Amino acid sequence: MAFWTYMLRCSDGRYYTGHTDDLEHRIGQHQSGQGSQFTRRRLPVALVWSEVFSSRIEALEAERIVGGWSRAKKEAMLAGNWSLVSHFSRPPRERFSTSLETNGCMEDGLKGGGAS
Numbered sequence: 001m002a003f004w005t006y007m008l009r010c011s012d013g014r015y016y017t018g019h020t021d022d023l024e025h026r027i028g029q030h031q032s033g034q035g036s037q038f039t040r041r042r043l044p045v046a047l048v049w050s051e052v053f054s055s056r057i058e059a060l061e062a063e064r065i066v067g068g069w070s071r072a073k074k075e076a077m078l079a080g081n082w083s084l085v086s087h088f089s090r091p092p093r094e095r096f097s098t099s100l101e102t103n104g105c106m107e108d109g110l111k112g113g114g115a116s
Helices: 023-031 056-067 071-078 082-089
Strands: 003-010 015-020 045-053
Touching: 003 023, 003 056, 015 023, 015 056, 023 045, 045 056, 045 071, 071 082
Parallel strands: none
Antiparallel strands: 003 015, 003 045
């Protein structure tokens, strides 16, 4: 038997993540207002991602992991940008930025306090 983890984009732009053993039926439930209370208040919803698993435990674990991600990380996954997914996996203080204001670059006195 197959199990799916899926992500819906709600009408207000928020994401809902769930798992099921019958993807078509479950999406139909969400669309008709018989799904979760979260999606019921945000109709219509659109399926934006799903992944199949061989066991309910695996699908549930994927739901917990993906559902806990930030919006930016979810959108990076949806875009297939795995380097950005990796970027958002790090705590903010450990993320490299190309901005001279945030990456700690002090070369050539570009940040205040350097000798001229």
